[in-house]
Amino acid sequence: MNITSPDIQIHLPVGSPALACVDIGGTKVAVSMADHRGISGKVSEPTAKEGANDALGQQIIRLIGQSCALAGIQLSSVESVGVSSCGPFLLNEGLVELAAPNICGGMAGKARGLPNDWMSALLEAPLRAAFKNVRVENDGVGALEAERRWGALQGMRNCAYVTWSTGIGMGACVDGHILRGKNGNAGHLGHTFVVENNEALCGCGLIGDVESLVAGNAIPRRFDSEGYADASALFSAARSGDARAIAIIDTLCNVMGRALFNVTALFDLQRISLGGSVFWHNQDYLLPRLQAFMQGKLPALTNGLEIVPAGLGERVGDYAALALVMR
Amino acid sequence: MNITSPDIQIHLPVGSPALACVDIGGTKVAVSMADHRGISGKVSEPTAKEGANDALGQQIIRLIGQSCALAGIQLSSVESVGVSSCGPFLLNEGLVELAAPNICGGMAGKARGLPNDWMSALLEAPLRAAFKNVRVENDGVGALEAERRWGALQGMRNCAYVTWSTGIGMGACVDGHILRGKNGNAGHLGHTFVVENNEALCGCGLIGDVESLVAGNAIPRRFDSEGYADASALFSAARSGDARAIAIIDTLCNVMGRALFNVTALFDLQRISLGGSVFWHNQDYLLPRLQAFMQGKLPALTNGLEIVPAGLGERVGDYAALALVMR
Numbered sequence: 001m002n003i004t005s006p007d008i009q010i011h012l013p014v015g016s017p018a019l020a021c022v023d024i025g026g027t028k029v030a031v032s033m034a035d036h037r038g039i040s041g042k043v044s045e046p047t048a049k050e051g052a053n054d055a056l057g058q059q060i061i062r063l064i065g066q067s068c069a070l071a072g073i074q075l076s077s078v079e080s081v082g083v084s085s086c087g088p089f090l091l092n093e094g095l096v097e098l099a100a101p102n103i104c105g106g107m108a109g110k111a112r113g114l115p116n117d118w119m120s121a122l123l124e125a126p127l128r129a130a131f132k133n134v135r136v137e138n139d140g141v142g143a144l145e146a147e148r149r150w151g152a153l154q155g156m157r158n159c160a161y162v163t164w165s166t167g168i169g170m171g172a173c174v175d176g177h178i179l180r181g182k183n184g185n186a187g188h189l190g191h192t193f194v195v196e197n198n199e200a201l202c203g204c205g206l207i208g209d210v211e212s213l214v215a216g217n218a219i220p221r222r223f224d225s226e227g228y229a230d231a232s233a234l235f236s237a238a239r240s241g242d243a244r245a246i247a248i249i250d251t252l253c254n255v256m257g258r259a260l261f262n263v264t265a266l267f268d269l270q271r272i273s274l275g276g277s278v279f280w281h282n283q284d285y286l287l288p289r290l291q292a293f294m295q296g297k298l299p300a301l302t303n304g305l306e307i308v309p310a311g312l313g314e315r316v317g318d319y320a321a322l323a324l325v326m327r
Numbered sequence: 328m329n330i331t332s333p334d335i336q337i338h339l340p341v342g343s344p345a346l347a348c349v350d351i352g353g354t355k356v357a358v359s360m361a362d363h364r365g366i367s368g369k370v371s372e373p374t375a376k377e378g379a380n381d382a383l384g385q386q387i388i389r390l391i392g393q394s395c396a397l398a399g400i401q402l403s404s405v406e407s408v409g410v411s412s413c414g415p416f417l418l419n420e421g422l423v424e425l426a427a428p429n430i431c432g433g434m435a436g437k438a439r440g441l442p443n444d445w446m447s448a449l450l451e452a453p454l455r456a457a458f459k460n461v462r463v464e465n466d467g468v469g470a471l472e473a474e475r476r477w478g479a480l481q482g483m484r485n486c487a488y489v490t491w492s493t494g495i496g497m498g499a500c501v502d503g504h505i506l507r508g509k510n511g512n513a514g515h516l517g518h519t520f521v522v523e524n525n526e527a528l529c530g531c532g533l534i535g536d537v538e539s540l541v542a543g544n545a546i547p548r549r550f551d552s553e554g555y556a557d558a559s560a561l562f563s564a565a566r567s568g569d570a571r572a573i574a575i576i577d578t579l580c581n582v583m584g585r586a587l588f589n590v591t592a593l594f595d596l597q598r599i600s601l602g603g604s605v606f607w608h609n610q611d612y613l614l615p616r617l618q619a620f621m622q623g624k625l626p627a628l629t630n631g632l633e634i635v636p637a638g639l640g641e642r643v644g645d646y647a648a649l650a651l652v653m654r
Contacts (some may be wrong), residue, residue: 044367087563088627114565158509172593174513177504181595182485182631191625192589204625262519266593268508290486298518298531300415300426304509 003281005313008150010322012036017080018073020064020131021321023139024085024123026102029056029154031063033071033078034322038067038327041071049103055119056098057126059302074126080133082325084142084317085123091186095124096136096184102203135324140187141178142320149323151311152273159269161310162189165276166216167203172268190215194258200326210259214252216278223248235285252291253286265295274308283309330608332640335477338365338650344398347391347458348648350466351450353429356383358390360405361397368398376430380445383425384453386425407460409652411469411644412450416511419422421453423463423511429530462651467514468505469527469647470602471498476650478638479600486596488637489516491583491613492603493543494530501594517542521585537586541579543605550575558605562612580613584620591621591628602637610636 012019018035030044043066048059056200060083068075090099097120101107104121127134144161147153153161153173160172172179178290179186190211197208200222204211212218219231228234228245237245260272279286287309294302310316339346345362350577370393387410395402417426422448428434431448454461464472471488474480480488488497494518499506506513517538520600524535527549531538539545546558555561555572559587564572587599606613614636621629637643
């Protein structure tokens, strides 16, 4: 299915200082600027993984300079930086560092072939040395704030945004409070166990967690040998009536349904908004199945819960960093 | 094992007005009074299940009167009532009602043989009509507040109390905020799915949730036919080297370990305190196995997490209602 995302344009009020929006993933870092004209000056590079362990922080500072130049904005006028980042995080004297096994070579020895021996990558400290206001959150929290502000979770005090994409992530809000936890790592729904499986290896080292079973990157790993090279191939086959593809997707929906039910039982939510490429392009197929999984299960918890597509569609990630710092 | 609970005595300051402490379960309601002398005047009755649907609320008001008489306290001096109750809850115009399938006959038709057709039992409304300050929370939240105040969770901003008893319950605190959710039902860890099981029926109607597999009331249901009539028999057998009992407990610890790991991944906690009769009397056997389950799993989340026995031991429940209203 080719489902387009809503065309939502966000502008700062005329006269507001420009904001820097930083999106950190395991493979690339993207930076853009927001001002009264909207979002512009997008630049991106492969995530820095060589040199001292502030290399990523220095890369971001450099990219903010480039993004400003591209957008025609004075670097000196930039006071606030919002950073929406992959995790997990580590708090060191209150400042966020990344402890991501696909960035930090020191975490798993040299086994992953990373060109560094970092135990963590400095992030908030170098940015705070260069800018006045810095807010770093995991990308689940960034996306949640964007959905609460401009998307499908507006006005909701008990809600979550769940991404079903290359990986599985979440940001959750309970009683109007956005959950962070001791190191800012609350919401790692992809790394929870909902069924027993002793074969599927996750990038995080766990075996059989939700992400290892249903994420976009798990589909080729698990089903390529059966002729489904990726999520797109799997869903195309199911739509043409391929019984095996339909059965596989049913097992994926069982896993994701259980994960969403667990979130409901633990957080007592009003609404869950779903995004991410796997979900978004197959929402017509997946949404009714996930809703059916919930139906009738422990009504005191599931009554009054809605499961809806992300209001910002595939653009949730684009607005995540902005939502963290825009007033 | 006969492990005694810590002897913690809680007294209100001399001159403080007495507080009423109410503990509601599916089978009985207990009321006691707290003042400068400690806790006294405990009375209890089977939970009211006949008549109009404010019967439970009226029963509690009557029991508070009886408890005052027994404790030698003037009923008119009681301003505050703390209620720690089984769930699930329903909020009706902001006031808590009980929607518990083992109390409200209307929820499952007459199938459960309950002598009423209530869809919910009024609770907060009748109490508020009789007393100035009323605070109703689910018993997981009450226990959590008691552990944070007097037990093993003092000073913790990211923590949970989990009870492994007749049922499985939890109260959780993230970033210093105690989670409630849209109807005050956050924390239903017993009703989450962590392995696949299509046989074990939970009291809530779910099949294969955590409570259906490991709770005190699940053990006879699942293993009586193998000669283990209850948790005590099962653990005694395991301690005498019975290989089958040991294997069964290993599967219980796998389920509970996964549940605790999921909580850690979703809430990013510093400490989980464990109580409840199944855990408390077998903590020497269970605690090392649960800790071992966590060991090495996704270190960014499990490093810095402690799993400890409840500081209030088996008395957590006694202090839950008090913790809700004592300044």
